[in-house]
Structure formats: structure tokens, C-alpha cells
Amino acid sequence: xxxxxxxxxxxxxxxxxxxxxxxxxxxxxxxxxxxxxxxxxxxxxxxxxxxxxxxxxxxxxxxxxxxxxxxxxxxxxxxxxxxxxxxxxxxxxxxxxxxxxxxxxxxxxxxxxxxxxxxxxxxxxxxxxxxxxxxxxxxxxxxxxxxxxxxxxxxxxxxxxxxxxxxxxxxxxxxxxxxxxxxxxxxxxxxxxxxxxxxxxxxxxxxxxxxxxxxxxxxxxxxxxxxxxxxxxxxxxxxxxxxxxxxxxxxxxxxxxxxxxxxxxxxxxxxxxxxxxxxxxxxxxxxxxxxxxxxxxxxxxxxxxxxxxxxxxxxxxxxxxxxxxxxxxxxxxxxxxxxxxxxxxxxxxxxxxxxxxxxxxxxxxxxxxxxxxxxxxxxxxxxxxxxxxxxxxxxxxxx
Numbered sequence: 001x002x003x004x005x006x007x008x009x010x011x012x013x014x015x016x017x018x019x020x021x022x023x024x025x026x027x028x029x030x031x032x033x034x035x036x037x038x039x040x041x042x043x044x045x046x047x048x049x050x051x052x053x054x055x056x057x058x059x060x061x062x063x064x065x066x067x068x069x070x071x072x073x074x075x076x077x078x079x080x081x082x083x084x085x086x087x088x089x090x091x092x093x094x095x096x097x098x099x100x101x102x103x104x105x106x107x108x109x110x111x112x113x114x115x116x117x118x119x120x121x122x123x124x125x126x127x128x129x130x131x132x133x134x135x136x137x138x139x140x141x142x143x144x145x146x147x148x149x150x151x152x153x154x155x156x157x158x159x160x161x162x163x164x165x166x167x168x169x170x171x172x173x174x175x176x177x178x179x180x181x182x183x184x185x186x187x188x189x190x191x192x193x194x195x196x197x198x199x200x201x202x203x204x205x206x207x208x209x210x211x212x213x214x215x216x217x218x219x220x221x222x223x224x225x226x227x228x229x230x231x232x233x234x235x236x237x238x239x240x241x242x243x244x245x246x247x248x249x250x251x252x253x254x255x256x257x258x259x260x261x262x263x264x265x266x267x268x269x270x271x272x273x274x275x276x277x278x279x280x281x282x283x284x285x286x287x288x289x290x291x292x293x294x295x296x297x298x299x300x301x302x303x304x305x306x307x308x309x310x311x312x313x314x315x316x317x318x319x320x321x322x323x324x325x326x327x328x329x330x331x332x333x334x335x336x337x338x339x340x341x342x343x344x345x346x347x348x349x350x351x352x353x354x355x356x357x358x359x360x361x362x363x364x365x366x367x368x369x370x371x372x373x374x375x376x377x378x379x380x381x382x383x384x385x386x387x388x389x390x391x392x393x394x395x396x397x398x399x
Contacts, residue, residue, distance in 0.1 A: 013335055016354050026111065041299070043341040045083040047072075048109035048133075050124060052116055053115035056090025060116045060322070064138045067319075067326025068113055072294050074308055078334045086251070090120045091314050097123040099391055105131045110343040113335040118142035125149050134336065134353055136329040139322050144191070145167070146372040153327050153372035155332065155363070162289045163196030163393055165378045166240060166265045169287065173203045173380075175394055178210055182251075183242040185216040187202045189318065190242035193267070197240045212236070221247065240265045249278045255281035263287055263359060271388055277356060283383040290292030292321035292363045293379040293390050301331070321363065328361035335359060365395060 049068055053062035068085065076083055081276065090097035090102040101124040104112065112135040115121050121140050128135045129149045137145055137154040146152045157165075170176050181198055182192040197209045215227045215238060228251075231239065238390070241248060241264045248270055253261050268290045276283050294306055305327055309319045332353070338341050340352040359366045364377025380392040 002017070012154060013264055024096050044082045045078050045337070045365065046084050046103045046107060046109040047085045047169075047330070048107065048112035048114075049087045049277075050112050050120075050135075051087070052092040052105055052113035052120065053087065053089035057092040057117055061092075061114075062138070063320050063322040064326040067138075067323035068330050069325045070305075070308060070323070071313065071330035074304075075331065075334060077368070078337050079341070081343070082325075083334070090115055090123075092117070092120075094119055094123055098127075101127045103180055105133060109133060109344075110337060111136065111349065113329050116322075118145055119290060121145045121152070125152055128152060132350070133340065134346060134350045136333060136353075138326045138329050140165075143371075143373075150354075150372065151346070153353055153368055153374075155329050155361070155366060155374050155376070156291060157374050157376055157378070159193040160269050161375065162194040162378075163193040163217075163371065164200040165289050166287075166380075167197045167201035167204065168242075168394065169289075169380050169392060170238050170265060171201060174238060174287075176378065177205050177207065178212060178236055179238040179240060180213040180236050181211055181213060181242070182215040182227070183238045184219060184247065184260070185218055187242075193389050194242050197265075217247075225258065227304055228255055228258060228260050228262070230261070232258070237261060238263050240267065242266075245272070245275050249275060249282075252279050252282035252285055255285060266288075276383060276386055276388070279383075287380055287382050287391065288377045288386075288388070290381050291320070291376070292324045293381070294318050294324075296377075296379055296390055296393060298364045298377055298393065299360040301360045301362050301366070320380075324361075326362040328359075328366060329360060330362050330375075331357055332356060332366065 005090050040222060051064060051065055052058055053061055071084060072085055086107045086109055088100040089102040097120040114134055116139055117139045121137050122145060127367055129151050132151060135152050139156045140154055141156055141158050143158050145159060146154055152335060170179055182195045183194050202208060202210050213231060217224050239262050243251060248266060252264060262285055264285050266286060266361045268288060270288050270292055297303060336349050336352040340348040342348050354368060357367045366374050366376040369375050378394045381388040382391045
């Protein structure tokens with residue numbers, strides 16, 4: 001009887017296994033069904049890093065990589081699994097970027113970070129959309145990067161957002177109810193940000209004539225003095241100036257010489273020691289929007305990031321804005337996967353990113369709008385004692 005029982009038991013065991021395999025195509029699938037923890041113990045989550053690691057944009061790409069890697073060192077796990085960074089080099093070249101993004105997609109990353117340079121991101125856009133891999137741009141400001149692509153997001157604010165923020169600063173902080181817009185003639189790239197400033201300012205003042213002057217200056221700036229005299233005579237004290245740093249410096253000097261007593265509103269492009277040294281005393285007329293200030297201490301993560309950066313690079317080291325934003329891009333990627341509860345469902349991760357609101361990042365508090373663009377903490381800086389200094393902090397729910 002014992003022999004018969006043993007034979008019966010063995011037969012029964014093989015029958016159970018056979019039936020199990022009839023519902024599991026492979027042994028790995030069988031393990032996945034009955035021993036899921038054992039199956040996943042060695043899995044990693046891949047985050048793609050799409051950057052110019054060589055070529056003329058190498059240094060800018062390295063800044064973004066620096067922030068990504070620092071975040072990865074501090075937070076190397078997601079959903080209980082190790083995170084692996086997978087790199088591809090677009091070589092600062094549009095044609096190479098096309099091949100690089102295809103190679104990276106073949107690695108099946110859960111999220112992609114990058115690239116520096118809007119042109120390279122635009123090349124990658126359709127491939128990313130087709131593959132349904134959520135991607136976070138770090139320092140792109142071109143609105144086209146995120147338009148029409150629900151899988152592309154950005155942590156850097158675009159130009160339109162800066163225009164709206166500066167109009168709010170002019171109205172709520174400076175207390176002005178009239179302003180002028182000044183931009184380079186025949187420069188289409190300066191139109192969107194100027195229009196954004198104007199539209200928001202009109203909305204806030206409730207006055208359709210709140211921007212009575214829109215001035216276009218010539219390449220040689222030969223008409224600037226006359227235009228500024230017109231503004232001075234009309235009592236306009238606040239001017240939104242869309243100009244490259246070199247032109248802005250010259251315009252500031254003209255205004256200072258004629259004692260116009262203007263406040264010129266500009267963007268982070270002006271923030272440099274060179275701008276201040278070349279402007280001299282005229283720089284005191286400036287207020288600019290900036291994306292990061294290491295001294296601002298906006299939230300808990302700002303402090304953690306800054307301490308980690310100084311621990312690694314020295315107590316006197318000051319992180320560049322791109323490093324802080326890249327740190328945030330990585331952290332937001334982890335947040336989205338954790339909230340989605342998956343690293344394999346690109347659509348679910350994308351939808352989780354769409355819900356990011358007031359995320360406390362190293363660079364400030366970040367909310368994604370309906371286009372995937374960042375509405376984030378903006379630092380307004382002025383010039384004091386020949387240095388750009390934080391004069392006001394504006395939070396992302398302001399527009």
C-alpha cells in the first residue's frame with residue numbers, strides 16, 4: 001500500500017506541475033506566478049540620459065548629467081528596485097541625435113531625461129511619442145518641445161511663462177499700472193514673451209491700454225534714445241526689455257545717461273558677472289526672472305540638494321541652475337513612477353507626471369501645466385553692491 005501511495009503522490013505532483021505549465025508559457029512565467037519576489041529581486045529600472053556628451057555642447061550636457069548623477073547617488077532606488085542610468089550621446093549634432101534616441105529607446109528605459117539643446121529634443125520628440133516613453137527636458141525653453149506631445153515635459157520654464165511672471169511682478173510688487181514693451185525689430189523670437197507680458201499685464205490691470213507703447217529698436221540701437229525720451233515724457237517707468245545681454249547693456253547705459261529712472265525687466269539670460277561689470281552703475285535699473293538661487297532656501301529639498309552638492313564638490317561650491325534642474329528632473333521621474341506604481345507602463349507614468357503639482361524640488365516648487373511645461377518657483381533678482389540679489393520669490397500658482 002505504501003508503494004502505491006508513493007506512486008500516486010508522485011503522479012499527482014507531476015500532474016499539478018503539468019497543469020501549472022499549461023497556464024504558464026515558460027518556466028520564468030511559472031516562477032513569476034508563484035514566486036514573484038524571487039523573479040524581481042535582480043530587476044532594475046532604467047532611466048535614459050539623452051545628452052550631448054561630446055561636441056560643442058558637451059559642457060552644457062555635462063552640467064545636466066551632473067545633477068542627474070547626484071540625485072541618483074542620493075536616491076538609487078524606485079519601487080524597491082535599483083535604478084540604472086543608461087546614457088546615449090547625441091554628439092551635439094541633429095543627425096546623430098536621431099540615431100542616439102533610437103538606440104536609447106531600444107534599451108527600454110522607463111523615463112528619459114534630456115536633452116540639452118531644444119533642437120536635439122525636437123528631433124527626439126516623435127520617436128519618444130511613438131514609443132510612449134515619458135521624457136523630461138531640463139533646460140529647454142522652446143515651447144515647441146512640449147507642444148502636441150503628451151510624453152514630453154520640461155522642468156525649466158518657457159519664455160511665455162517668464163513674460164507672465166514679470167508682468168505680475170510689475171503690477172503686484174512694483175505697483176505700476178502702465179508699462180512698455182521693448183524688443184528688437186524683425187526678431188520673431190522675442191514676440192511670444194513680449195506678448196505674454198502684455199496679455200497678462202492687461203488682464204491684471206483690467207485696462208486694455210495698460211501697455212501704451214510697444215517699441216522696436218534697430219540693430220544699431222540708433223533709435224533707442226529717442227524712444228526712451230518718448231517713454232520718459234509719457235511718465236512710463238517700467239519697461240519689459242526683450243534683448244540679448246550685449247544689447248541690453250547698451251540700452252541700460254543710454255537710459256542711465258539720460259536719467260530716465262526706468263526699471264527694465266529682463267530674463268535669466270542677463271544674469272552674469274560680465275553683464276554687471278559691463279553695465280556698471282546702469283545695472284541698478286534691472287529686475288530679472290531667474291530659475292534658481294542657491295541662497296533662496298525655498299523648501300527642505302533645496303537644503304538637502306545644496307548640502308549634498310557641497311559635500312561632493314566643496315563647501316564653497318555653488319551649483320549652476322542646470323544642475324539643480326537636472327536633479328529635480330530625476331526626482332520627479334521617481335515620484336511619477338512611485339505614484340503610478342509601475343516602471344513599465346509608459347502611459348500610466350505619463351499620466352502620473354501630468355498630475356505633478358507643487359513638487360518640492362531643489363530649484364523650487366514645480367507644477368506641470370496642461371502642456372507639460374513647468375509652472376515653478378521664480379526668483380526675481382535685482383542688482384545691489386554689484387551683485388544679483390534675490391528681491392522677491394514667486395510661487396508656481398501665480399499664473
